[in-house]
Amino acid sequence: MTEVVELNQELATLSRLLVLGALTIYVVSFLLLAWSLTQKVSAGKNDKAANLVEKIGLGVMGLAVLVQFVGVLTRGIAAHRVPWANMYEFSITGSFIVTFIYLVATFFKDIKFIATFVSGFVVLIIGSANTLFYVQVESLMPALQDYWLVIHVSVAILATAFFMIAAALAAILIAKSGKSKSKLLKVFPTVEKLQKLSYQFNIIGFILWSFTLIAGAIWADKAWHRFWGWDTKEVWTFIIWTIYAAYLHATTTRGWEGKKAAWLTLIGFTAILFNFTIVNLFFKGLHVYSGL
């Protein structure tokens, strides 16, 4: 029998404050990074002051992610479970993972130039989580009480993080391969380099997304008495998988590997955002876990 556990609303309030604190720090990092970017546009890619401010901006982002981590952690402790059972929690955990993976990746890949986009995106996510999706901590409904919640959702979050970074790179690629002669575009690496980087993040995202899909089917077989039933969320998970599968084919098809593949990346990521927002809130289905 599932025990009724006492939820800690005071700790949840503290968690919300920490997340809001992190949001403020993210805004600061976004401003620093945006300033550094404009400085690079006017003074060149290797401007010393701009690089220094970029470093500081990334450092501030690191501080924000640390504060956000404590916020996410306390939310989980307050609820006595993993902090990703409704839209608010999915947003704060998801944006934490996006930033964390991004910051770790900057040590291995030269992707500092999208820092402004990442921090801007995270500000948007936490901001809307706090204003639109906020709910008090609640216990899990019986359908969610399973260890697959830990596996299925956390991997979905990871996949989304990798897809997000790939999408930011693809957006720059599209801008760069257009006719615009904007000085801003000169700050970014070559189209070939962007293509490579975007591909590397997309393939990891795709592997994780495939796992999410399989894990979801295993769980659905346990909780919903069938492994696949074309529930609206299942439909969109399938659509997203198919778009990224098309992307992978595009990368090896002549004439498609550059701009067109980048467009597929953007379409795929738009489908992910659509799946997370519109499908969650307005479509009828079994995945009704927004908590709103």
Added chain:
Amino acid sequence: MASSQQSKYVVRKEYNEPIEAPDLTIRSWLRWLWRQLTSMKIALFLLLLLAAAAVPGSLYPQRSADPNGVVIYFRNNSDLAPWLDKLQLFDVYSSSWFSAIYLLLFISLVGCVLPRVAVHYKALRAEPPAAPTNLSRLPEYKKTAIDKADLSNAIDYFKSRKFKVVVKGNEIRAEKGYLRETGNLIFHISLLGVLISVGLGGALTYSGQRVLVEGESFVNNEAGFDSLSTGLLFDPKNLTPLSLKLNSFSTTYDYLNPSNYAKPIDFIAKVTSTVDGKKTDSTIRVNEPLMLPAAKVYLTGNGYAPDLVIRDANKNIVFAGPVVFLPQDSNMTSLGVIKVPDAPEQFGMMAFFYPTVGQLKTGALTSTHPYTWNPMLSMNVFVGSLGLESGMNTNVFDLNTHGMKQVAGGKSGIKAIKLTVGETKTLPENLGTVEFRGIKRFASLDVTYNPAELFVLLFAITTLFGLVLMLIIPRRRIWVMKTATTVEVAALAKSKDEALGKIVSEVTKALKKKKKK
């Protein structure tokens, strides 16, 4: 624009599958069609088409996932719905157009992958291919001046990194990463396996639904189910012989936390199953189906079943037993229908059950809590033919009041009959009495078995395995050419490979080393 035209031209020129103009013979036309179908561009196109075709299934209710939604859609859009139905928009995933797309995609897959299996099998046993005539045109190339270079250092380099190496005179051919193509083939063939297993599973599966009130039991055969759907190849005679009794059903509510006060935390159905004469007690919960041989039993719903006794004017019992009431909201306001065909004059009742009765501002009754803290039953009575003799299959949860006269509740002038547990009330029109004997819980159970499920899972796992191999492992070919005074090192990869340049420099460095003594 000039630049974009130029780039298009380059693409055309390099495009390695020129589109042949079809000539007039059927055979060559078919060959042309086959080549088109198995090309990468078509696979890409079909994938995008499949993604787009899946969208309407999330916009319109689907008969497979939400049959009730389809009924409601038909009711609200009576003009449009039949047209949408003709386009199979309520059965998207079994529609002819959706099936056509994925079948074409899989034909394309087979046509593309099978020849590659043969090619890859040969490549695995063959030596790395000879160097292209002009090495400097490869993506990575380095020419270094070394007098009478010794190739053995480079060979050692390749061998220590598990390359397949052959030396032909002054040329080294090395290749590595065959697992990339192996993974790619495993991935695509496994997808085919998933599709076939899903199809086969659909034909061999069954799924039966049964509502059981506490104390009731049922047998796993056609007559034992309220509804049973079977695949094309499943014979209901092959249903696993078993019986199941619902001993008790209970819900755990949270009374501790204001944020989810009175929300259900756990649903527990205690059952006794009998298989081959062996009785076993078990618990079924959400996420915890009962696993029996060739049958899985799931808990899919629950509610209240008020236990009623109805006596006619002469005190003869004309109806007795629990009646399943369907929950209408989260506080379990429930709706039930009682039909009394054996009374001297047929009558039926449409009744609401409120586990914890409360009143809305309008004066209407409602339930304010899902648990039976203050239960009440409220009944509207209709006199007249129940239509059971017509031979038509009538729904037990629906009372067709057409042609019946309402004698209690509504506009009949007589108030609806309200009962609390233990009470007996007199029915109007000398129909007799109704007694509310007690409350039982019911559980909706789903018994299902899909023999191909395990294969779907296995193929899904190999799909993932193949995917990881094909995306992570780089396939590389390296050539070293020696002349009297120079060494050329060149490399080619099947994918975007950042390490290629590094390998070429390392090989060159190895060649510069002095001979090992």
